[in-house]
Amino acid sequence: MVTRDELVGAAAAVSAADGFEAVTIEGLAQDLGVPERDVSEHFPTDESLQLSIVWSGADVFSKAVTEPASGRPEGIERLRALLEHWVDYAESDAYRGGFVGGAADLPDHVRDLIAEIARSWIATLAGHARLAVEQGDLPPGTDPHQVAFEVHGLVQEANWTFGVLGDRDAYNRARRGIRHRIGG
Incomplete structure (x- = not known):
């Protein structure tokens, strides 16, 4: 069996x-x-089998990114840790073959689940950015959703630049961009 x-x-x-x-x-x-x-x-069903791939990928992501960062204090430290682990994960061989880059072309049920997971991830980033503003680690008036958008975009661009252009420095560029945006 x-x-x-x-x-x-x-x-x-x-x-x-x-x-x-x-x-x-x-x-x-x-x-x-x-x-x-x-x-x-x-x-x-075929659909449940297909969705299991997405959930399996989410579990791998959680073990590689969110779990290692969970011991850090909420706010800027957790945000930095999440992003550090995410870039490391994205750069690793464990991520190769990921399907999110072409999510718009996926079957609706798969795309919708990926969108739900991505929204939750972006909300997590924004939540820690909001706490960082409240704790004085990011300037007053900083829009947490804009921070989440920008740092998310940096990692996604690194994936694209590495995957399509073969730029081996793409992830280091993302790391520098993240440090520029949130400090540290």
């Missing part, structure tokens, strides 16, 4: 190579040489 984790890993590999639409219960069963019922016992 194949495990849920094995199925998600195999589904993620198919998705990275061929896109989310290629991830189906039937196709995964064929790829793994197991009966379809072994896959459908864990995932009753």
Whole structure:
């Protein structure tokens, strides 16, 4: 019997190579040489199988980014730690093959879940920026949502610049931009 984790890993590999639409219960069963019922016992629909890839990616992100930063005081220190871990994660091999860059072209159910997770992440960044303003670590009048937008944009641009242009310094540029924006 194949495990849920094995199925998600195999589904993620198919998705990275061929896109989310290629991830189906039937196709995964064929790829793994197991009966379809072994896959459908864990995932009753193709959609649930596809969404499991996104949730698995969110778990990996949490372990690499949010959990290591959770011990830092809320506000500017936690914001810096979150961003440091995020850039390190984005630069790592663990992130390669990510699907978020082309999220607009994904099936609606996948895109909607990615958008929900991204909104939560941006809200987390903005929340710590707001606390940093309240604690006097960012200038009075600083718009926390603008800070979140800018630092989020720096990491996303680093992903694009590295992935498309092959610029190996992209993540260092993001780190410098983040330090410029929030100090430290």
